[in-house]
Amino acid sequence: MEAPDLDYIRKQFPALQDGYVFFDNAGGSQTLKHCAEKISDYLLHTNVQLGASYTVSALSGRRVASAKQQLAGWINASDPVEVAPGPSTTQLLQNLARSFVKTLKPGDEVIVTNCDHEANIGPWMNLREKGITVKIWKINRDDLRLHTDDLERLMTGKTRLVAFTHVSNILGTIHPVKEITAFVHERGALVCIDGVAFAPHRQVDVQDLDVDFYVFSFYKVFGPHYSILYAKREHLEKLPGINHYFIGEEDLPYKLQPGNVNFELTWALTGVPDYFNELYSAHFGENEKPAFQKNSAVFDLLSAHEEKLAGGLLNFLAGNPKVEIIGEGRADRSVRVPTISFVHKNIKSSDIPVKVDPHGIGIRYGDFYARRLIEYLGLGPKGGVVRVSMVHYNTPEEVSRLCRIFSELL
């Protein structure tokens, strides 16, 4: 397979032009010029309230409606009403939990993991205040994976929801969401997936996964600080609204969006599908294939490149006996994304990134709000892990640069 044209790719991101190496992409990726231009174009030319009859309001309305359509297409949702944009994954999940709890009765059960970011744990944990039992599905200590036989032991006839992550923002391991979802559905419960650490690297196909709820944030997918919640229409119709009392239960998904959407950011998100469309043309030529198929080809190209980046760093780390990789050791793109964490036998995690900073490379350490995982692994005293998180615009030269610095440091 052809390699991605990194010169072309990197030109789309102004922040990449001055040679700084961004290796904290799981914290937030760089933003496409295209997205930033769309924000300013919206604000400077069509910044009015939607829903009025005058020309500019109608134009703004068409922009936002087209954005919702494109976002639905991006994740293969069958209907744009299934996509609720909102300020952050954390906020969207809190909104969802506020609505979902109204469908539960005391004694009902919800299951969360101990390897998620707190965004997909806390809102569900809080349901205990309403008499809901919350159980914890613990990751297996040996292979750091979620096992369905452990889940089986937790599920009962009262289990209503299992909330888990597609990829841990620390471990990088891809969980088999489709299989786990089928397993949960067979036992009569719904799933809520945090796709934040997955979405920058692979195509999300909500219909193929058959998930009930799926959420991620575009500031990690080359766009601005804005997020989307996917909710399957049949559930959305039944979920009680959390918006003003006069917003109808049939008003999908507005009943779950108090404060409405941010228009300029919703519009700006379309810069991401635009970019993928351009990447497709640049690598495979012009043709009339459906956008989802084109995106799939682009993700395939980019993930092969990401696998090489991950391989370079993992091989280097595996060769140092004082380093322990926390997560999947293989670079294979079917099992992991290039979000790589490690600890050092003798050096605290907090002492490593500051020594890399002066070389013009940004990495970081900590628990990354997956605090329960870090505590479970006993890594609190280390200051958490050191994390190097790469995306497709990173280069093998950048990885080599980091490895050279690490070889003196670790």
Ligand SMILES: Cc1ncc(COP(=O)(O)O)c(C=O)c1O
């Ligand atoms: C895996 C994961 N889930 C959820 C979040 C929270 O996303 P947001 O900042 O949009 O609330 C993050 C942020 O780092 C994350 O890495």
